[in-house]
Amino acid sequence: AQSVTQLDSQVPVFEEAPVELRCNYSSSVSVYLFWYVQYPNQGLQLLLKYLSGSTLVKGINGFEAEFNKSQTSFHLRKPSVHISDTAEYFCAVIPPYGGATNKLIFGTGTLLAVQP
Amino acid sequence: DAGVTQSPTHLIKTRGQQVTLRCSPKSGHDTVSWYQQALGQGPQFIFQYYEEEERQRGNFPDRFSGHQFPNYSSELNVNALLLGDSALYLCASSLGGKNTGELFFGEGSRLTVL
Secondary structure (H helix, E strand, O other), X not given: OOEEEXXXXXXXXXXXXXXXXXXXXXXXXXXXXXXXXXXXXXXEEEEEEEOOOOOEEEOHHHOEEEEEOOOOEEEEEEOOOOHHHOEEEEEEEEOOOXXXXXXXXEOOOEEEEEEO | OOXXXXXXXXXXXXXXXXXXXXXXXXXXXXXXXXEEEOOOOOOEEEEEEEOOXXXXXOOOOOOEEEEXXXXXXXXXXXXXXXXXXXXXXXXXXXXXXXXXXXXXEOOOEEEEEO
């Protein structure tokens, strides 16, 4: 079975500083990997995804993530954050088998708190 | 183009009652998934509806049931409410047939059970 671990429940950072949000997954088979963002009082929005190909994927709002198979990680990065990036970030996986059901397995989330 | 819409946005129930939550998918989408997000937790998959049938189910008791209508809209029903059912219930729509992981979420229905 797949599982996702987000090691940091909260990451405080100053505006314009770089940030990395960590995500590790546990799976005996290849998985598809995703980062979703949830702004206050809103639903989740897809930031970026890794299905195959290049291990460095770029998403919206200047975010990027790198898939590392040997370390089973998919960390999210941004070189310079803005106040508007304050939100909850969720890492998620889908096993590529078992039917095309798009069943996402989410981590517990990391609150990115950007301070002026 | 309307995105995913959910109703009601907030509701309060007492233990033992029943609740029905509603979802209209994004235009052109045929698949609806329901997730439960408890406070401070990530969303947990409840079940998914495709072609008016439950296609996959997560680890939730039979008190949780659903329905999908011919226009692809969906309902989530929870019977015999428990305090632990208090959560944000998220509806997500997608196109069936591919594991793209690209789900479009509504803003959720926040259920409080007293």
